[in-house]
Amino acid sequence: MRGFTAGLEGGTRLDVRSFLDTLGLNNTTAERCYHSHSRSSVLQGLPFGGVPTVLAINVVMWLLLLLIFSCLRKAAWDYGRLALLMDNDSLTSLFYGEQSEKEKSPSESSPSDAENKDVGFCSWLTSLYHMKDEEIRSKCGLDATTYLSFQRHIILLMVVLCLLDSFLWLHSVFALLYFIITALCMAHHSSRLEYREDEKVARTLMVTSIPKEISDPGLITKHFHEAYPSCTVTDIRFCFDVRKLMKLDSERRKAMKGRLYFTGKAQKEGKIMIKTHPCAQIFCCDICEFQQVDAEQYYSELEEKLTDEFNAEKNRIALKKLDVAFVTFRDERMTASHKWEVDYAPAPSDII
Template identity: 30%
Template sequence: MADIGPSQPVKCDRYYTDRNKTTFIYGGYEGIPETLLINFCVWLLLLILFGILRKLAWDYGRIALVSRRDERETLVSESRYNVWTSLFYTDRSSLDTHTSQESLDTKIFGQDKGFCGWLPAIFKIKDEHYLRKSGRDAVQYLIFQRHLLVYTGIICILSIGVILPINFQGTLEGNTQTFGHTTISNINSNSPTLWVHALLAIVFLVIAVYFMRHFSINLRYEEDDQTSRSLMISGIPKDKCFKNLMQQHFQEAYPEVSVLDIQFAYNIGTLIKLDKNRQRAYEGKINSENIHKETGERPEMVPKMCGQVCCCCSPCGCRKVDAIMYYTDEENKLREQCEQEKVNAFRDSLGIAFVTFDNDFMAARIFSDFKTSCKGAHNPQPSTVSTELEAPGWEVKYAPAPDNIFWENLSTNKILWWTRAVIVNCILVVLLFFLTTPSILMNLLDQWNYK
């Protein structure tokens, strides 16, 4: 405890009582050990929570992986930009290596037993397993993260093994328990050891360039022929989204261009939600049927959120129902709603078209005509229906790969999307700032505030 006078500034690393007493929250090192301890406790709590939830839902999720592959089949004859084909007949996790994927799931299931059995299983999964399960983009992202981890580890070793002992040799900043004693400000400006900081800064830069160069050399790029020949056109009047009109426009404006396919995007946000709920009902039915086969008893459930883990449902009067019958009825009901919503979605066009040309040179010609110049103008060719289609106002860009399109997000308003993104990131910044910032920085903010 320590008395404080009225002229002393209030600091965030101290607890003030109504008796004009002050208690220090930390004992040294400017609160860094306490911050690390808080982060470790939060990490451990989240890890335990993840293990509990994963243990409860593992059988259900494992069966869901297999049931989704059994339920769908790939239609290679259809256009990959057909929203109905992409959504309801293919799956991002569906690959040609069906047998190898099943063996992978079986192998992981054999390794993943017990409360923490998933921890060693993570290190036994290889890149080819991730490739078959999640695609090449996921593998490249994981490889990039490995490069960052190794680079961060090298910096950490050099900083603790070389820079920190050198900084500790100085005598300019407090004692060994103050944060300033570990920084470069603790070294005399005439000391030759400052050259170590300068040299290591260059070494860190060289190592970073080497790692990024190594990553980029091994980065495999597979060009999608259909993607290079397809354009995504936005700004089409919603009541004019007809293939014959679009075909007529390109035939008249660009007679040398051959259009192979035209597909329109529709407002399918509600349809996606219904289809996902139908998938969950189907997976729940499969899980219940497997339990019935293993135990010989028909499983029961509480048809409420968290009914499986909530212990207060029975006292509250929530009745249990037959799980197989419940999920079967739910699946049939949602399937009917999906069929009805398909009809409604087909009538609600978004004014977005995916146009595939005969070759990439034709697509490049159209793209260059609609590309906005530095003067803010472009030069699309006119046709007899260009005014009706509002062609001068089109926004044309190369279409992303169909597997990389989340069709339900095309109907999201851009202003709403950016607003939501800003709010979410601001919340993350605030949370991470207060969970990872040592009190030394908070004290500096206090000092700036009182100046």
């Protein structure tokens, strides 16, 4: 009986020790979890887990980026419009004296009006809200208007998503409703896109192997009238070798951009001197002491020289006639092929 009692007491004592060991193990595990949590990368010692601090840092960085963008925009103000206007001065309009509606639109707006609307350091922030799509298109082109319209529709969809956020994933009905709203919103955006098919290109054929001695469009018109009585020719344009003219035009545009750049810079910093020798920018060749010239005067003289060469080459273009001509018919059905292969003529800009 005593043995049984001693065994019972020994077993109870062992169970108590095991229980205490278990508590110690649990305490060790809890301390270990606490220490690992204390080594977390989350901001500690700050209210609300550091969320207001992170938000303040994001706002400060956003203001910094906004300031940098304003400085860069002020330095390159109206550069996009300048490039847009210069690109519209195409060789096609120089030869034929025609400009499409796309080429005419940027020049219709007065430059003084654009300058008065955006002269401040951050005035573009207010211009975002009162500028019309026509003004944006005339200043930046059709692609900018289309992109901004798409962004407006996306913002509207995000607002709808925020309003339906608590119900959107609750039932499929709200998901279907949001899908319908998205489809209608994108359909409204697509309806405002302008797609114009050039009917003149569809009615124009490129005719090759024309004798270079033929310079009268009336002879070609007479030929088509006799060979194809049902076809009516409305316009004929001969092609010329303009490779040298294109090179001169490109150099002339570069000189003009350089003149405009240094003219604006000279108004702020005064007279600017540059070295025009190709090796002047190499560090080891600086000991040669290349002559410095006035940047504005250099590019003005270079532009004038290239303009004279361009005009002289333009006057000689008539002597560089090719055996190719573009023939435009009155109706697209007249250009249909019958037992012979016919391809639509490429756009004049692809050739010129």
